[in-house]
Amino acid sequence: MVYNQSETNHGKLIGFLFVILLGLCTMACSGQELVTEDFSKYTPAPQTISATSPDSNSVQNTPVVMKRDSNSQRVPTQNVNPVQAELKKEGRTLLYLVLGILGTAVIIKATNMTNAITTDYN
């Protein structure tokens, strides 16, 4: 079989373009996004002391755990891990809710028993 030189070149070009296209598709599918901007020069807003400054927000979102000191006074704990503190708070809420459900169930049961006793008595 005899190939024309120009046909071979066309084949190479098509192959080359196909490889590039495949690479681009792989990059797009992998979700990799290129960062073209030089973000190393970016800075946060200058700090201003106000009621809505980032400081106050971060304080609102960082739970403070209180503990009793030697004089039985409640003082904020230093260096508390906010993640652990938040998980403890969630756990406590969950416990109260479970206790609430159990309490309600007990009340329902007691009401039923009272009704039954009253009916029997009547």
Added chain:
Amino acid sequence: MQLRQIITKGLLLIIVGLFVSCTSQKVAYTPDIQNTYGFSEERLQSIQFYTSEDITLFINKSNQATRIANGKVIIDASNVEDAIFIPRNTPCVLVKKINSNILVVSFESGQGKQISFVNNGNTYSIGAKDWVDNQGVLKYGNKNYFTISKEAFLMIKVRKLNHIIRSQRTIRGRRL
């Protein structure tokens, strides 16, 4: 019978409350957390971040796009050429960790559609090339935008963070 109905309704309310409370709380992703756990870029890319505040990006038509009313900066829509609004709690993902102080996140896919959050000492708050009169200039999608959302910072769900911390491999060493 009426008492029983009230109790049943109360029980239902408690169950609903239980489900609501099960949704994880969000906390600020702080430099302290980053320094404590030393998350790599790969790890951070598996974390779902959220924005704490609304973020508004806009291009001025004139110099009077913003005005101050009652101590708050307000954007005048009639003087704005283009605006992008990202509501609070919108999820975003990390695209690149430039260094431990600068995190580049993306709220949508697209070339250059990324926003940087920079360590301000307490949190990772929105970063800009320049800040003039409380307005930041930043590049988004190959266009320069202004922002007044300087208070927006990155947040993370506590439960997810705890899961990632626990899944980190800790080597305890070898003893004789």
